[in-house]
Amino acid sequence: xxxxxxxxxxxxxxxxxxxxxxxxxxxxxxxxxxxxxxxxxxxxxxxxxxxxxxxxxxxxxxxxxxxxxxxxxxxxxxxxxxxxxxxxxxxxxxxxxxxxxxxxxxxxxxxxxxxxxxxxxxxxxxxxxxxxxxxxxxxxxxxxxxxxxxxxxxxxxxxxxxxxxxxxxxxxxxxxxxxxxxxxxxxxxxxxxxxxxxxx
Amino acid sequence: xxxxxxxxxxxxxxxxxxxxxxxxxxxxxxxxxxxxxxxxxxxxxxxxxxxxxxxxxxxxxxxxxxxxxxxxxxxxxxxxxxxxxxxxxxxxxxxxxxxxxxxxxxxxxxxxxxxxxxxxxxxxxxxxxxxxxxxxxxxxxxxxxxxxxxxxxxxxxxxxxxxxxxxxxxxxxxxxxxxxxxxxxxxxxxxxxxxxxxxx
Numbered sequence: 001x002x003x004x005x006x007x008x009x010x011x012x013x014x015x016x017x018x019x020x021x022x023x024x025x026x027x028x029x030x031x032x033x034x035x036x037x038x039x040x041x042x043x044x045x046x047x048x049x050x051x052x053x054x055x056x057x058x059x060x061x062x063x064x065x066x067x068x069x070x071x072x073x074x075x076x077x078x079x080x081x082x083x084x085x086x087x088x089x090x091x092x093x094x095x096x097x098x099x100x101x102x103x104x105x106x107x108x109x110x111x112x113x114x115x116x117x118x119x120x121x122x123x124x125x126x127x128x129x130x131x132x133x134x135x136x137x138x139x140x141x142x143x144x145x146x147x148x149x150x151x152x153x154x155x156x157x158x159x160x161x162x163x164x165x166x167x168x169x170x171x172x173x174x175x176x177x178x179x180x181x182x183x184x185x186x187x188x189x190x191x192x193x194x195x196x197x198x199x200x
Numbered sequence: 201x202x203x204x205x206x207x208x209x210x211x212x213x214x215x216x217x218x219x220x221x222x223x224x225x226x227x228x229x230x231x232x233x234x235x236x237x238x239x240x241x242x243x244x245x246x247x248x249x250x251x252x253x254x255x256x257x258x259x260x261x262x263x264x265x266x267x268x269x270x271x272x273x274x275x276x277x278x279x280x281x282x283x284x285x286x287x288x289x290x291x292x293x294x295x296x297x298x299x300x301x302x303x304x305x306x307x308x309x310x311x312x313x314x315x316x317x318x319x320x321x322x323x324x325x326x327x328x329x330x331x332x333x334x335x336x337x338x339x340x341x342x343x344x345x346x347x348x349x350x351x352x353x354x355x356x357x358x359x360x361x362x363x364x365x366x367x368x369x370x371x372x373x374x375x376x377x378x379x380x381x382x383x384x385x386x387x388x389x390x391x392x393x394x395x396x397x398x399x400x
Contacts, residue, residue, distance in 0.1 A: 006267045008252050015245045020233050021226035022219075030219040032291045034249070035256065035265045036310075037218075042253050045215045049234070049246035052208050056235065065235045067206045091232045110236075 009035070061132070063108035063125050064090050073097075073106060080104040082139040086129065086158065088112055088151070092144060102142075107132065112150040113157055124154070126161055133165050140168040147174060147188075209235070261332070263308035263325050264290050273297075273306060280304040282339040286329065286358065288312055288351070292344060302342075307332065312350040313357055324354070326361055333365050340368045347374060347388075 009031060017027035034042040058064070059071035066072055073079060083104025087093050093106050109124045133141065141162060145151040159169050174192035176185065209231060217227035234242040258264070259271035266272055273279060283304025287293050293306050309324045321327075333341065341362060345351040359369050374392035376385060 006256065006265075006272065008248070008255055008267060009265065012245075012248045012252050015241065015248050016219075018233075018237075018241055019216075019222075019230040021222055021229060026221035028291060028294065029221060032289060033218075033220050034252070035290065038253065041215065041218055042249060045212075046246060046249035046253050048208070048212045048215050049242060049249060052212050052234070053238065053242050053246050055208055056206065065206075065209065067208060072206065089232060090235065091228060094228065 062106045063110060063128070064093055064106060081137045083142065084129070084132065084138045084140070085142045085144050087144050088146060088154075096144065104142075107141075109145075109154070112145065112148075113154045114150045121157065126158060129158065130161050130165070133162060133167050138167055140170060143169065143171045145171075262306045263310060263328070264293055264306060281337045283342065284329070284332065284338045284340070285342045285344050287344050288346060288354075296344065304340075304342075307341075309345075309354070312345065312348075313354045314350045321357065326358060329358065330361055330365070333362060333367050338367055340370060343369065343371045345371075 012034070013024075013027045013031045016022055016030050017024050019027075022030060034045070055067045056065050057067070057069055059066050059069055059074055061070045061074040064071050064073065068075065080103055083102070084107050085093075085096065085102055085104055086107045086109060087096065088109055088111065090108055093108060096102050096106075107125065107129050109126065109129075111119050111124055113119055113121065113124065129141075132138065141158075143155045143158060145155045155171060162169055173196060174189065175196060176182065176189065176193045182190065212234070213224070213227045213231045216222055216230050217224050219227075222230060234245070255267045256265050257267070257269055259266050259269055259274055261270045261274040264271050264273065268275065280303050283302075284307050285293075285296065285302055285304055286307045286309060287296065288309055288311065290308055293308060296302050296306075307325065307329050309326065309329075311319055311324055313319055313321065313324065329341075332338065341358075343355045343358060345355045355371060362369055373396065374389065375396060376382065376389065376393045382390065
């Protein structure tokens with residue numbers, strides 16, 4: 001960075017560059033946009049981040065970020081207490097909520113087991129999940145984890161830890177995405193879709 | 201966005217999505233990263249944006265963002281007052297400073313003339329440039345504007361406005377970028393590089 005921009009702007013750029021999706025170059029462009037749109041963007045974003053930092057905490061039950069604890073989903077009595085959907089991160093929870101496909105409760109692991117990245121079971125909220133299942137009304141745990149090596153390792157580990165609790169453990173169906181053309185799908189998905197074919 | 205994330209997070213995501221380089225999906229990822237790295241990223245970024253909003257202004261001479269007015273370049277007496285480099289935005293000024301190729305002063309236009317986007321001369325800091333040239337010691341104005349239709353239209357317009365002031369008007373050389381392979385260059389650049397060829 002040019003020294004001429006001043007230490008404040010340099011610091012802003014280096015912080016923006018840490019966001020996923022932004023590198024050093026796009027962080028500079030973002031800083032420039034912020035400086036140009038002071039009242040429409042810079043000031044509101046500063047306020048929004050400060051408010052988020054001050055108000056948003058992790059739900060002590062499911063681990064999702066929210067301003068309330070327990071979060072709005074955990075404290076919603078209209079949602080099914082007998083179903084727990086296990087997700088890697090809040091992003092997956094938000095996607096599931098947008099789809100409207102699930103009306104139970106969630107459990108956010110906070111990551112996946114990864115030998116490469118040195119993430120062990122203690123770094124994830126697995127013990128909390130086992131505690132919830134033992135102490136609660138859950139009848140089914142839906143593992144909505146990614147179809148990757150780490151995702152499936154984590155799913156197996158959780159299934160093992162939940163063995164003996166009597167809870168039913170399920171996973172999201174694998175298959176052809178809606179609107180997906182076979183031409184563009186990877187072999188793994190096609191194989192799974194064929195194996196799990198069902199009468200129409 | 202899921203209503204479950206709370207209005208604070210929704211607002212943060214919609215503001216992040218306005219940054220260049222981030223769309224709705226990557227803004228969600230960025231918000232998630234901010235929530236995960238509360239102390240390392242969320243809190244410092246909030247503070248940095250607030251500090252930038254409070255301290256950084258536009259230099260009243262050249263238009264560059266800085267905490268000082270006149271900015272650190274305009275108030276630097278070691279820099280050549282007889283040279284003014286005209287750039288579109290502060291990003292170009294920073295790039296020029298990083299290169300160390302220029303030791304004069306700058307003038308930030310704040311954009312380019314654009315019939316399509318409805319940007320006329322009054323939206324740019326052209327009158328200020330003419331005033332600086334008439335009232336100052338400038339002997340040469342270097343137009344460091346992009347080699348696009350809008351950039352060249354703006355360059356022609358500025359050259360017209362400065363006609364009669366006696367100042368010399370120059371432009372950055374066009375040619376093959378350092379490390380650039382001819383294979384990957386557009387025809388326009390190759391044509392310019394050939395026309396402006398020089399003895400080695």
